[in-house]
Amino acid sequence: MRFYYQNIDTCLPVSATRALQFTQARIPSGVRNAWVWGIAVVVIAAMGVANAPLSSAEDLQSVAATSYRNAATDHGSLSGSRRSLRETPTVTAIRRAAPSVVNLHGQKTIRQTAASMAGSSNDVARQVNGMGTGVVIDPRGYVVTNYHVVEDVYEINVTLHDGSTTTADLIASDPSNDLALVKLRGAGPFQTIPRGHSNDLMVGEPVIAIGNAFGYVHTSTVGIVSALHRDIPVNETQSYRDLIQTSAGINPGNSGGPLLNIDGEIIGVNVAVRVGAQQIAFAIPIDQVLDTVTEMIVRHNDRRFVIGLQGKSVQEGGFQVVDLIDGGSAQRGGLKAGDRIIKVDNDKINTPLQYALSVLDASPGENLRVEFQRGNETYETFVATVPSSTGSADPVASLAWQVIGVAVRPAGDSFTRRMNSQMQTNYRGGLVITDVRPGSAADEQSIRVGDVLLGIHSWQTSSLADLAEILQHPEIRQGPNAKFYIVRRDQTLYGHMKLAVQPSTTRR
Known part of the structure; x- marks a missing residue:
């Protein structure tokens, strides 16, 4: 028997249109035929499950935000210093992680095959609203989500935990691993999600999922780690590897949301469910997620400028330089292999991801202040971001x-x-x-x-x-x-x- 799985976002039909800011134009013709590259990612197999318009989801966002604000204050109203038995580790974990979970939604076009009266099939396009979830990984507003949540979405609308709304820009993506990085617009800092690890998970340990399930924003469900290291085929062109299987209730709209351990730390990103089953869902392990996101950011940075160093994380913390480009700006700044970068401008550096994020906002030609350790001594230097056209x-x-x-x-x-x-x-x-x-x-x-x-x-x-x-x-x-x-x-x-x-x- 073959099993079928699906990504866990969903789409809702809409009829709204937006005003133009430029002059409408005709498409030019010319240039020879050339290849077009793309990777197909399924966007929910069961579209019929969503039966409410977007306006209902937006109303729910306001209700959910109010509920969370009430929950945040109610626990402090207990008499004396006594802590209620109702305030379980699950309650504490959700309270810790929820402020860094955001809800994503935006318009996209999907195509479905419809049978005609003559028995032939035709592609039918319709405008829909996609829903998904994301987690804030950096106080400047960088958010990780699934690629299929933001694929072909021209304006990514975001609802924050407190009910406020903003938009986000797609920064980098990796369709093959179904991950994307977006940046929230607006003033930060934004609360970041506590990070756990997925290399020490135990089958049977409790987990919690938070997401935009069916448009019900910030829905929390609980379950256990059901199994580890699952390889899951989604369709003929995509599969996921080494996933966490969980019994937590995960539904369309949970895509990109966090799977938490009982300490409120993210240990996975929810991505797929088993079609036709209950309590069988899957998440990408957080260690795998952050490795992929780091590679995405490095590729994005390399397209814009060249610094000329490669490094790795080390147990004592920081980002250790392992290789330098001869004549590159990092070498000219005095860095050597073995140096341990501990700060870039005002950002403390402990991991390759933190280093990649620290230079993500830099512009080509900018000088970055780098603090590093060599042996027992601490030094400071400046490293230029050389425009990539010269690299x-x-x-x-x-x-x-x-x-x-x-x-x-x-x-x-x-x-x-x-x-x-x-x-x-x-x-x-x-x-x-x-x-x-x-x-x-x-x-x-x-x-x-x-x-x-x-x-x-x-x-x-x-x-x-x-x-x-x-x-x-x-x-x-x-x-x-x-x-x-x-x-x-x-x-x-x-x-x-x-x-x-x-x-x-x-x-x-």
Whole structure:
């Protein structure tokens, strides 16, 4: 018998539309056919389970926030110093972790196959609201969630534990591991979730799940660790490995939310349920999650600038330098292999993730103050973030960052199908904006993370290969005023920007 599993977010139908901020545009044609890259991730197999509109979920968010505020004060009203027997370790664990759990929701388009009267099948696209959960891992507002929660969502709306709302930007993602990092907009600091470990879990120990189950925000459920090291196939193209199996009640909308131990520490990220079963759900172990997120951030940083060092965590704390690029800014700053970085600017460093996060907000060309230990002595130096166009980064990424001021990734097949269906075109794809360089041409024209670049001048940017060919074109190398086309919230918009002049080089 074959078992089937599904990601645990869900979608609700909506009819709302949003106002445009740019001029609506036609899609340009041109540039040769090129490959389009994408990874398919199932977004809930049982769409029919959601039967309430988004407005109901929003009402519930206010109710849930009020309930949590009441709960936070009620426990202090006990007579004298006596602690009620009702205040169990589970209550304490939820109270400790809940403020760092956020609810994510936003519009996306899904496609389903519907049978026609003639017996043939047709793809049907509909606009839906996706729901999911995330956990704050850094006080500046960096949040980890599942990739399938934010995939193809153009505006990520967030409800915090206290009921306040904001939006978030997608910073980095890893579709193959179904993880993403987003950043909350607004002033911090934000409360971070206490971290546990998944390498010492015991079958039978109690666990707690918190999430946006069916739109009921901050729903908490309890269970046990049912098994460890489960390998779970989701569909023909995706599978999860080495998961935690739990009996805690996990439902659509819990995707990306925390699985906690009884101390209120995150030990996993909830990701999937067994279809048709009860009390069989799965979470990605937190040690695996943080390793993947660290790699995601490092790749993101490398696209923007080069520091020129690699390191590892060490038992005594800090981030130990294990390798340096000859002539790189880290080496020029006086760092050597074996040095232990303990602080970057004002951030204390104990793990590779903390080091990666500490430079995530840095801009190319910025000098970072680095405090490190060598033997028994503590030193301070400054390390420059050299723009990646002068380093060893991917040449297409370097050109895009230098000339336009953006980092991009392919939008994927789902975007292409949606565009062709909605606009009756034969479009080949686009490039999702994942970062915008401050002061660049893109920044001046208010291009933002989540927009999809469709074309420049009369050429389509349907793939990275297309973008490389466009940026190497003699006309573009002269830094013209270029017309650009983007998609934002399923609307095609255009504008004009002054591209940076490229230095004269000999093409190979």
